Amino acid sequence: MDISSILQGGYQHPLSRSWQGRRQLTKSMFMYPIFITDDPDASVVIPSLPGQRRWGVNQLETFLGPLVKKGLKSVIIFGVPLTCEKTLQDGRGTPADDPSGPVIQAIKKIRLLFPSLYIACDVCLCEYTSHGHCGLLHADSTINTKPSVLRLAEVSVNYAKAGAHCVAPSDMMDGRIKAIKQALIDADLASKCTLMSYSAKFASALYGPFRDAAGSAPSFGDRKCYQLPPTAKGLARRAIQRDMVEGADIIMVKPALPYLDIISDATQLASDHPIACYQVSGEFAMVHAGAAAGVYDLKTMAFETTESMVRAGATLILSYFTPDFLDWLEV
Ligand SMILES: NCC[C@H](CC(=O)O)[C@@H](CN)CCC(=O)O
Numbered sequence: 271m272d273i274s275s276i277l278q279g280g281y282q283h284p285l286s287r288s289w290q291g292r293r294q295l296t297k298s299m300f301m302y303p304i305f306i307t308d309d310p311d312a313s314v315v316i317p318s319l320p321g322q323r324r325w326g327v328n329q330l331e332t333f334l335g336p337l338v339k340k341g342l343k344s345v346i347i348f349g350v351p352l353t354c355e356k357t358l359q360d361g362r363g364t365p366a367d368d369p370s371g372p373v374i375q376a377i378k379k380i381r382l383l384f385p386s387l388y389i390a391c392d393v394c395l396c397e398y399t400s401h402g403h404c405g406l407l408h409a410d411s412t413i414n415t416k417p418s419v420l421r422l423a424e425v426s427v428n429y430a431k432a433g434a435h436c437v438a439p440s441d442m443m444d445g446r447i448k449a450i451k452q453a454l455i456d457a458d459l460a461s462k463c464t465l466m467s468y469s470a471k472f473a474s475a476l477y478g479p480f481r482d483a484a485g486s487a488p489s490f491g492d493r494k495c496y497q498l499p500p501t502a503k504g505l506a507r508r509a510i511q512r513d514m515v516e517g518a519d520i521i522m523v524k525p526a527l528p529y530l531d532i533i534s535d536a537t538q539l540a541s542d543h544p545i546a547c548y549q550v551s552g553e554f555a556m557v558h559a560g561a562a563a564g565v566y567d568l569k570t571m572a573f574e575t576t577e578s579m580v581r582a583g584a585t586l587i588l589s590y591f592t593p594d595f596l597d598w599l600e601v
């Protein structure tokens with residue numbers, strides 16, 4: 271056997287195996303998606319998302335305190351306005367940045383309770399309009415891009431003013447990154463607030479549990495006219511390059527596991543940007559379902575899936591497994 275055929279000596283020990291990965295998972299790589307509802311005392315189980323709840327702002331200390339102690343470094347907030355009237359009349363998704371609404375109240379509360387915790391806010395309109403689309407609509411129910419990006423920019427600035435460290439538009443409207451960046455500049459907030467773009471976000475079947483949790487499913491049609499076709503490698507590369515030019519500080523790929531090649535493309539195209547990926551609700555539920563069915567060990571698969579994202583180039587992972595990794599990882 272040729273000498274060059276012998277590889278096993280390089281990884282025959284747990285320590286030398288650990289050296290084979292260019293980068294290792296760390297606690298600070300995980301950003302925890304959290305659902306904040308407008309009942310201040312709520313702590314409501316989300317059946318389709320194992321271990322996850324919708325929380326009211328009065329519960330944030332109880333909910334996040336133990337996680338911060340274990341090393342939680344960042345969260346991304348999703349508002350779930352259940353009691354307020356979702357406003358179709360004004361068509362602007364008014365609850366999104368209602369000063370007394372769940373998102374702005376949560377930003378302020380978390381800044382007070384946990385000054386070191388990095389707060390990102392998802393920016394979208396689907397949770398706040400009764401049609402449930404991510405943008406505003408023309409009379410014929412098609413996406414009306416111009417007012418949509420202006421409204422998303424307005425919401426972003428209001429989150430930043432409330433104290434968010436990062437705004438993350440998940441809407442996929444054309445030109446929203448440029449509009450949001452310009453609005454942050456005009457508000458003198460561009461140097462104080464990170465713009466994380468969901469640049470390559472696909473029309474995936476893996477968002478179901480989230481839509482249950484956030485009540486954000488579209489009331490008609492689907493999101494295929496603004497989320498990328500799952501086959502669209504070229505469109506993803508073009509969207510990544512577009513968002514880089516428009517001022518994104520972080521580039522995200524979503525979902526993650528079925529799109530590792532896109533994470534790799536993003537790493538190559540945006541080689542000077544942090545690359546985020548979102549292990550979405552359906553991916554999380556899928557890993558749990560397989561473990562419950564006895565196909566694999568839950569922790570082992572949680573590591574195998576997220577380590578594949580790191581191998582593809584991700585530097586930041588949005589994952590509902592974040593609380594678990596705070597227990598599983600030493601640093
Ligand atoms: N703004 C879109 C929400 C959205 C996808 C969707 O429902 O189309 C994601 C949140 N950013 C879902 C995330 C998840 O499934 O965990």
Ligand SMILES: [Zn+2]
Nearest residue numbers: 394395396404
């Ligand atoms: Zn949306």
